[in-house]
Amino acid sequence: MIRSLYTAVSGMITQEAKQDVITNNMANSNTVGFKGDNLAIKKFDDVLIQNKSKINNGINYTQTIGNLSLGSRIDETATDFTQGSIQNTDSDTDFAIDGRGFFTVNRDNGVENQNYYTRDGHFHVNMQGYLVNDTGDYVMGRNSNTGNQERILVGNGKITTDAYGNIGIDGRPSYSFGTVDFNNYNTLKKVGDNLYQGENPINNANVSVKQKSLEQSNINATNEMVNMMSTMRTFETQQKVVQSIDETLGQAVNDVGTVR
Known part of the structure; x- marks a missing residue:
């Protein structure tokens, strides 16, 4: 549960950084010779989950459960050197x-x-x-x-x-x-x-x-606005995931094991 919280928060951090890049692009859409930036995002290496709960003839055998993603991270900020209109x-x-x-x-x-x-x-x-x-x-x-x-x-x-x-x-x-x-x-x-x-x-x-x-700048203001809206929606979705996980953790702490 804690790992899922880290995964969702890492997504929020990368989306926030992406918003900053898009905002800077939009602010310089009328700057002479300006070249826009793109944020490259990649995922952390997956973790392989295994256990040894499988027992055969009294011997524990390793059993692969699957991979667990640890979220996304910022890879690099790349500049688009496409020429603007003259x-x-x-x-x-x-x-x-x-x-x-x-x-x-x-x-x-x-x-x-x-x-x-x-x-x-x-x-x-x-x-x-x-x-x-x-x-x-x-x-x-x-x-x-x-x-x-x-x-x-x-x-x-x-x-x-x-x-x-x-x-x-x-x-x-x-x-x-x-x-x-x-x-x-x-x-x-x-x-x-x-x-x-x-x-x-x-x-x-x-x-x-x-x-x-x-x-002129090579920024397309319309495309940047669409990218900004998409990034904000993704951020809001991940924010709701964090809130849901937080509520679940709260219930686990307060309710699990309670004598009724």
Whole structure:
């Protein structure tokens, strides 16, 4: 009876975690370049139940009763990297990647100096003339003259790009986006602010970049709403199972063995 209670509660815990993932997806359904998450759930290993109550010629023999499930657990949170739709904008500093790949941004806030990767190409020019993202991280590119990887300095110039991510400022070739790709997207880890960390990036990958465009979130709000309702119903069902088991345990404690 206690084991059945643990099994039902483990199901409630996994459904609660699934609700959190779905809620986060829905909250970011309008976030540029956002990639939705899916929660993978797997069961605990079953327990084989046996006893030795079978007696033959005075000898106890092992008798298999069957398997007992110990409930479910969270396996992993996997990100769906399916591309979102690309929409045109009127801003010269809006960019979208068509196909695989990521922009590289550098965070240097005096505490850390770290490169991150993103599909969010909603950039702008800061007060110092550098191309940055919404959180002020510097967009990285390769200098067309020196070949060095550095921050993209736009200044007051007009920025244009071609389909290969080559950047011209006032008509002069100046940079190319420091785009990267990964052989295995499973190594990518979300770190907040629509950014990723990843292992072994392929630098200067052949990535298709579109100017005056933004990639929308790949979240389907209708599907997420259906998933949320289904998850809530499952949670409520498991909650009723727990209540039923609790009532049965209460009766066992209070009534069994009572002299009447």
